[in-house]
Amino acid sequence: MNAAQRQPAEAKFEPLLQFEMEMGTFLSDWHHCDQLSNFMARMISHNRTDPVRHSNFFSSALNELLEVSFRGGSPEGRIGCSVFRQGPKERVELSFPCSPTQRRFFREAVARTHKGDAYARYLDAISTDLAPSREIVLLDLAINFDAEIRLEEDDPPSISIIVDLPLEGIVS
Amino acid sequence: MSTAVLAAPFQAVFDANSQEFSLAGVIRPRSVDEIAYSITEFRRAIDEARGVLYINVKRLAQMNNTAFHAFSRVVLDACRTRSDIRFVVVTSSVVGWTERMFRHLGKIEPQITVEVYDSKFYPGQSFVEDTSFIPILRAQTKMTWRHERTILPRHGMRPGIAMADICCGIGDFAVLAQKEFQPARIVALDHSKPSLAYARKVAAEFGVTGIEYTYGDASEMLLEDNQFDFVTCRHSLQIFNQPELLLKELYRIVKPGGRVYITNEKNSHCLGEPRAQSIQWTYNELARLLSHFEMDVELGPKSRRYLADAGFDDILVESFMITNLDGDPQDFADVIAGWEKMFAAMAARHGEAPEFIDRFRQGFRDHIFAALHPKGYAGWPIWAASGRKPL
Numbered sequence: 228m229n230a231a232q233r234q235p236a237e238a239k240f241e242p243l244l245q246f247e248m249e250m251g252t253f254l255s256d257w258h259h260c261d262q263l264s265n266f267m268a269r270m271i272s273h274n275r276t277d278p279v280r281h282s283n284f285f286s287s288a289l290n291e292l293l294e295v296s297f298r299g300g301s302p303e304g305r306i307g308c309s310v311f312r313q314g315p316k317e318r319v320e321l322s323f324p325c326s327p328t329q330r331r332f333f334r335e336a337v338a339r340t341h342k343g344d345a346y347a348r349y350l351d352a353i354s355t356d357l358a359p360s361r362e363i364v365l366l367d368l369a370i371n372f373d374a375e376i377r378l379e380e381d382d383p384p385s386i387s388i389i390v391d392l393p394l395e396g397i398v399s
Numbered sequence: 400m401s402t403a404v405l406a407a408p409f410q411a412v413f414d415a416n417s418q419e420f421s422l423a424g425v426i427r428p429r430s431v432d433e434i435a436y437s438i439t440e441f442r443r444a445i446d447e448a449r450g451v452l453y454i455n456v457k458r459l460a461q462m463n464n465t466a467f468h469a470f471s472r473v474v475l476d477a478c479r480t481r482s483d484i485r486f487v488v489v490t491s492s493v494v495g496w497t498e499r500m501f502r503h504l505g506k507i508e509p510q511i512t513v514e515v516y517d518s519k520f521y522p523g524q525s526f527v528e529d530t531s532f533i534p535i536l537r538a539q540t541k542m543t544w545r546h547e548r549t550i551l552p553r554h555g556m557r558p559g560i561a562m563a564d565i566c567c568g569i570g571d572f573a574v575l576a577q578k579e580f581q582p583a584r585i586v587a588l589d590h591s592k593p594s595l596a597y598a599r600k601v602a603a604e605f606g607v608t609g610i611e612y613t614y615g616d617a618s619e620m621l622l623e624d625n626q627f628d629f630v631t632c633r634h635s636l637q638i639f640n641q642p643e644l645l646l647k648e649l650y651r652i653v654k655p656g657g658r659v660y661i662t663n664e665k666n667s668h669c670l671g672e673p674r675a676q677s678i679q680w681t682y683n684e685l686a687r688l689l690s691h692f693e694m695d696v697e698l699g700p701k702s703r704r705y706l707a708d709a710g711f712d713d714i715l716v717e718s719f720m721i722t723n724l725d726g727d728p729q730d731f732a733d734v735i736a737g738w739e740k741m742f743a744a745m746a747a748r749h750g751e752a753p754e755f756i757d758r759f760r761q762g763f764r765d766h767i768f769a770a771l772h773p774k775g776y777a778g779w780p781i782w783a784a785s786g787r788k789p790l
């Protein structure tokens with residue numbers, strides 16, 4: 228997977244790091260989410276103004292995304308995660324295979340992060356839902372991490388969730 | 400994976416005396432069942448609490464949405480059934496996302512307030528974090544480095560190690576250590592944003608890269624356990640009212656077999672000739688004055704005890720004297736002039752009489768006089784000590 232080539236218009240996002248693994252292997256242990264997010268966060272944060280706090284913040288966001296793919300992905304195929312940088316922003320591109328139902332769910336959930344009522348929905352989900360939905364995770368990223376989220380679906384059954392995180396500005 | 404494995408990296412503790420429920424560490428469960436015990440404890444804490452329940456998340460390094468949702472539900476439900484109780488969520492300015500995430504709870508229920516814990520760790524903090532302190536720190540390190548560069552290898556400093564300088568101030572020690580010893584990694588942590596900004600600027604100007612300057616609270620650090628071969632904490636234990644808390648953290652982050660290195664003073668032993676008596680009087684008074692701010696600037700010779708009590712073994716202690724003859728006597732004089740200004744301000748804050756402050760200042764001036772006198776001698780003793788974290 229090479230997002231930089233797929234999006235020539237955004238070549239200014241420099242690739243920093245990527246990993247790929249069999250989805251089956253990824254799904255074999257829940258702790259992969261925690262371990263991968265910490266490891267990647269550490270690697271990409273070392274040259275940020277405050278590497279320790281940047282890494283903590285970034286790990287928090289990336290872990291949520293990986294958990295989303297853990298809960299919503301299907302076992303055949305590969306999961307890939309690339310991190311890019313442009314100035315104060317990091318872009319995470321997370322691709323994984325999922326069912327058509329899941330795809331539809333993600334399409335709607337991502338669209339809701341752009342709507343004017345996103346914050347109201349988020350508060351409502353915290354105060355009334357019995358369990359956190361994966362929708363709330365994307366709202367959490369949009370609201371608490373100022374993330375810009377979009378979806379690419381040109382390689383089914385995989386989808387790519389692309390998340391721009393302006394963390395440098397929040398951390399330092 | 401068993402829940403026991405998952406449960407290990409976090410703590411959920413209720414202290415009934417302070418009505419405080421604390422969450423710390425990394426809480427990233429796959430399902431709520433894995434944290435069921437902590438949730439039950441949280442409910443019990445709410446049942447027991449009267450008036451206000453503090454929810455302390457200062458040391459919460461990570462929490463996923465699953466856990467956030469589960470704990471939030473408990474508080475929000477409690478707000479609906481218990482109008483007699485208020486909740487105060489205490490977040491830290493260090494862990495950025497906690498404040499952003501928890502503040503929403505206050506929007507949902509007016510019974511919940513979210514506070515950011517910051518500063519006021521110890522009584523003398525406002526003086527130490529003041530920018531006027533920067534040039535003093537700079538001159539101090541310039542003088543101590545002449546000695547420490549030969550002392551440090553005896554305490555475990557060597558090339559290729561992972562080191563941390565906690566309470567790094569303006570970071571010049573980290574730069575000097577980087578140049579001289581080429582460690583593989585240096586993390587430099589302080590709680591003064593102006594000092595850190597200055598540190599980053601100096602590093603950039605000198606083309607020094609790779610030092611990870613980070614904002615943090617030394618008594619509750621985000622750094623993981625057992626990470627460093629060598630941890631330094633210079634001139635800082637002595638300014639905390641609870642040095643043992645800090646040592647506990649230094650102990651936590653150093654690897655087993657690694658060493659923690661501390662330097663401290665015994666201010667009443669500063670000396671000079673001529674005008675020895677006036678100098679002596681002022682430094683005795685200084686130690687007394689700072690004790691009112693709960694700083695123990697007599698800590699140096701107590702290093703051995705502090706290290707032993709914190710669990711270190713193979714403890715090494717040595718002392719050295721910085722004098723006006725080490726290099727340019729003017730450097731010595733500049734440091735003392737900085738002290739005079741800062742400590743006179745603290746004396747005034749403490750409500751000392753003007754006559755006292757005059758005499759107090761005079762001792763520093765006499766110390767400067769001794770330092771610059773062609774036949775004079777002026778000294779500032781420092782204790783360097785280190786201990787090993789047992790394997």
Ligand SMILES: C[S@@+](CC[C@H](N)C(=O)[O-])C[C@H]1O[C@@H](n2cnc3c(N)ncnc32)[C@H](O)[C@@H]1O
Nearest residue numbers: 536566567568589590591615616617633634635
């Ligand atoms: C006396 S200075 C020593 C600085 C430096 N080690 C040196 O020798 O130049 C003490 C330092 O501790 C820092 N400090 C105070 N409280 C702190 C805390 N809770 N966490 C981290 N640093 C703190 C202050 O900002 C200050 O830079």
